[in-house]
Amino acid sequence: MNQLGLLAASIASALALAAAPVMRTAAPAVPVAQDAAATAPSAINLDPIHSMAVFRIQHLGAGFFWGRFNELAGSATWPLDDSAAPTFDVTAQVKKVDTGSEKLDGNLQGPNFFNEAEFPTITFKSTGATRVGERHYTVKGDLTLRGVTRPIEADCTVTGIGKGPLGQKVGFECTFTINRADFGMKWGIDAPKGALGNEVKMVIALEGDVAKPKE
Amino acid sequence: MNEIVQYVLEVVVLPALAGVLCAAPFLIGPLRRRRWMVEGATASAVAIAFLVSFLVEPGWKAIARQLVAIENDDAPFERWHRLGLVAAVLVAAAWMLSLFRGRDAAPRTMLRTIGTLLVLGVLAAVFVEFPKVTVAGRIGQGALVFTSGIVWMFAGSSVAWSAWVVFGVLAALAALGGFASLSVMCGAASVAAYGVGALGALGAHGVLGALVGARDESAAPAGPGGAVMAVFGALTALIASCGIAYDTAGLSPAVWVAACMLPLAALVFNRKAKRSVRPFERAFWSWLGVAIAAGILLGATAGMQAMGAEESEADDALMDMYGG
Numbered sequence: 101m102n103q104l105g106l107l108a109a110s111i112a113s114a115l116a117l118a119a120a121p122v123m124r125t126a127a128p129a130v131p132v133a134q135d136a137a138a139t140a141p142s143a144i145n146l147d148p149i150h151s152m153a154v155f156r157i158q159h160l161g162a163g164f165f166w167g168r169f170n171e172l173a174g175s176a177t178w179p180l181d182d183s184a185a186p187t188f189d190v191t192a193q194v195k196k197v198d199t200g201s202e203k204l205d206g207n208l209q210g211p212n213f214f215n216e217a218e219f220p221t222i223t224f225k226s227t228g229a230t231r232v233g234e235r236h237y238t239v240k241g242d243l244t245l246r247g248v249t250r251p252i253e254a255d256c257t258v259t260g261i262g263k264g265p266l267g268q269k270v271g272f273e274c275t276f277t278i279n280r281a282d283f284g285m286k287w288g289i290d291a292p293k294g295a296l297g298n299e300v301k302m303v304i305a306l307e308g309d310v311a312k313p314k315e
Numbered sequence: 316m317n318e319i320v321q322y323v324l325e326v327v328v329l330p331a332l333a334g335v336l337c338a339a340p341f342l343i344g345p346l347r348r349r350r351w352m353v354e355g356a357t358a359s360a361v362a363i364a365f366l367v368s369f370l371v372e373p374g375w376k377a378i379a380r381q382l383v384a385i386e387n388d389d390a391p392f393e394r395w396h397r398l399g400l401v402a403a404v405l406v407a408a409a410w411m412l413s414l415f416r417g418r419d420a421a422p423r424t425m426l427r428t429i430g431t432l433l434v435l436g437v438l439a440a441v442f443v444e445f446p447k448v449t450v451a452g453r454i455g456q457g458a459l460v461f462t463s464g465i466v467w468m469f470a471g472s473s474v475a476w477s478a479w480v481v482f483g484v485l486a487a488l489a490a491l492g493g494f495a496s497l498s499v500m501c502g503a504a505s506v507a508a509y510g511v512g513a514l515g516a517l518g519a520h521g522v523l524g525a526l527v528g529a530r531d532e533s534a535a536p537a538g539p540g541g542a543v544m545a546v547f548g549a550l551t552a553l554i555a556s557c558g559i560a561y562d563t564a565g566l567s568p569a570v571w572v573a574a575c576m577l578p579l580a581a582l583v584f585n586r587k588a589k590r591s592v593r594p595f596e597r598a599f600w601s602w603l604g605v606a607i608a609a610g611i612l613l614g615a616t617a618g619m620q621a622m623g624a625e626e627s628e629a630d631d632a633l634m635d636m637y638g639g
Contacts (some may be wrong), residue, residue, distance in 0.1 A: 202624065206563035209494040217446040218393060247391040251337050284390040287495065291372070292322035311398050 129265045141177040141184055144270055144308035147175050155194055157280075158297035167199040167208070169222070176271060176308055180261060183230030185237045186272065188256075190306065192222040212287040219246045224304075226253075239274065245283040251275050255305070268310040277301045324364045326499040328372050331506035333629060334364030338511055343518035353412030354540035357475055357511050361482070362405040362546050364507030368500040369399035378403060395497070395557050396445050405546045411514045412542040421435060428464075428541035435549050438460035443553055456556045463555075463575040466547025467539045470578040473595060473601035474539045476545055477513035477578050479505050480602070485554050492564045516595065551575045565623060570616050574635030580608035 138198035151172040159165045169192040178186035194216040197208050204307045207217040235258035259271035279298050281289055289296035327409030340346055341356035369548075377396040379385055412431060416424050440457030448456070470477040486501035493570070539547075555571035591597045 147494065171426075203493070203564070207495075209563040210495075211493050211497075211561050212491040212493075215391075215393060216563065219391070248389060284393075291325060293318040295318070 101165060118195040121261075139165065139171070139181050139183050141179045141187070141309040142270075142311060144178060145176050145311060146172060146176065146190065146222075146306055146308040148267070151190075151308070152304075154303045154305070156301040156303075158299070159295075159297050165199075166202075169229075170196045170198050170308065172304070175202040176270075176272065176306065178258065178272075180268070180270070180310070182235050182258070185239065186226070186258070187233060188224060188239065188241065188272075188274075188306070190224045190304070193221065194220055194222065213285055215246055224252075224254075229256075243278065246285060248280070248283045250282055251280060255299045259305075264309070267312060270308055272304075272308075273304040274304040274306070275302065323499075326368050327506055330367035330503040331364045331510055332373065333367045334362075334507035335504075335510035335514060337363050339514055340509065347518045349417065351413045351417035351540070351542075353367065353515070354416065354542045355410045357515065358409035358505050358542040358546035359406050360511045360635045361478055361504045362409060362550060363504040364403035365500050366399065366406060367628065369402060372496045372499065373399065378573045391548065394445050398497075398500070398553060398557055401443065402550065405550060409542045409546045410603050412545055413540070415465075416542065418539055428544055431541060431545050432548060435464065435496060437547055439549060439553060439556075443556070444556055447589045448556075448560060455510070456552070457573065458492045459552040459555065459575060460549050462548075463552040464544045466548050466576055467544045469581045469601075470539050471597065471601045472596040473581060473583060473586065473605070474543055474547075475508050475515055476598060476602040477581060477605045478508035479512060480510055480605050480609045481505075481547075481551055481574065481577045484577065485551060485558070485571075486611060487613055488566060488616065489554075489558055491616065492558055492562045492566050494561055494563075496565060497554065497557060497561075499574060504550070507554070507585040515596075519594070523596050523639035528532055547574060550573075554615075566620075568618065570612065573612055573637035575613070577608055580604040583607070 101291060103121055119177055120237065146256055148171040153169040154166060155168065156166050158163050172192050174188070174190040176185070176188050176190075185256055194209055194214040197205050197214065200254050208214055211217070214222075221244075223244045224241055226239050228240045230238045230240075231254075237256050239254045239256045240251050241252060241254065254274040254276040256272055256274040259273050262269045262271070278300050280286075281298050289298045337355035338360035341352040373393075373396055376388060376390065377393070378399040378481060380388065380390070380392055383402045409623050412427075415427060434459035439460040440453045443456065444453065445456075467474065467477075470586050482501050482505035485506055487499045487500055489495075489498035552575050555575050557569050558566070559568045581601040581604050584600040585604075588597045588600035591600060
């Protein structure tokens with residue numbers, strides 16, 4: 101089944117390339133098995149300094165307000181030749197929320213929002229992926245926030261492969277949108293009505309070091 | 316209607332009104348003749364206001380979730396929601412304790428009150444667990460419930476007015492600590508206490524009597540009986556414990572504990588209160604001590620927070636300068 105999936109992906113890519121360049125982005129979504137790589141996926145240790153999650157929410161029905169979680173930790177896997185989809189296991193510390201205002205950070209860490217005292221981490225673990233283009237995937241996974249786990253789909257791209265002093269680095273960017281009420285974070289949606297929006301857009305920027313293979 | 320005004324109406328004013336309306340029959344009219352009813356009504360009104368505000372904010376499921384698993388409910392279990400359950404228990408406890416007072420002779424009432432506070436302290440230590448609290452913290456929480464109950468004894472006839480101030484201070488501290496839901500619930504309790512105080516004063520004088528300051532001698536006085544001490548003590552102490560556990564603004568636990576001890580400040584003008592002939596003057600002097608202490612506590616807390624923010628901004632500027 102995995103090999104069939106890979107074959108189908110190759111045929112679709114070849115047909116798309118032959119037809120017209122514009123069709124490359126419109127290629128049909130093909131499920132990609134995470135372990136069906138010609139090359140074994142590389143283990144990638146996330147670099148907390150260069151990994152962050154940025155979120156956006158509407159304030160009082162007016163402007164969009166941005167904040168971020170600094171220092172994401174965790175790991176990813178991905179074969180550098182793009183022969184299989186990436187996997188992610190990412191953790192954000194609620195204490196690392198950063199809006200540029202200490203008071204606002206405190207409010208967000210409080211029980212009305214993330215409730216850091218009881219739920220100190222937010223985690224995302226991928227469960228599968230579908231290729232939508234070159235280095236471009238729809239990644240499915242479980243997001244756990246405030247102790248509630250919900251399946252989500254994130255649009256992920258590999259942003260680049262670079263070389264650092266200690267070895268290769270890979271960058272990813274994933275975006276998805278959640279309704280915070282689904283995670284029990286309801287303050288400000290109905291009461292006070294419209295204080296803060298329900299829909300939260302997340303942009304996750306990850307950079308990691310490719311682990312050197314064991315000899 | 317403005318959304319914020321509507322929110323305040325829903326979570327503060329209406330819950331307070333519910334508490335006051337439940338207490339009203341026992342504060343004015345023929346039922347005002349029995350002291351235990353006045354106490355039960357005063358204590359339960361504040362607990363009802365807190366409970367109704369809780370029911371409007373996180374909802375009844377948050378309380379039910381503390382006791383049983385609810386079908387098709389995948390909302391998170393949060394420990395601070397136990398405060399809603401505590402308020403519900405205290406509404407019933409207020410009337411039970413008042414009924415005992417109605418039956419007992421005076422010496423037994425005091426012993427029963429101390430015993431009740433000890434039991435409440437133990438129950439609070441065992442069954443009310445907030446996050447990151449150690450065993451020592453839970454013992455401290457139990458002790459705070461007991462002590463907070465005892466200090467209400469000093470509030471004298473200003474018990475409802477003092478409760479207005481103490482719950483108001485707790486509401487302000489919760490707001491400073493970034494805990495909006497707890498703040499509005501304390502606000503509802505505070506407004507209910509104000510309503511009970513006003514209604515109690517009216518009931519003690521009658522409408523015409525209130526205008527000329529003459530007291531209806533047959534009206535029972537409103538004072539800190541066992542029900543009031545138990546309910547106000549347990550509620551204020553557990554709100555303080557909750558505020559300490561969930562603090563994100565760096566408020567000192569001592570500030571929360573001090574808020575629970577505010578009724579002690581009723582002793583500041585004790586001499587003047589004792590010399591006063593008119594009951595409302597006695598209540599005023601007791602209340603004034605509590606109000607002044609509350610003002611000092613809030614002023615000092617806000618000042619410390621402002622100083623902390625300035626220091627932090629100075630640190631940030633330094634970091635910016637060096638590209639940190």
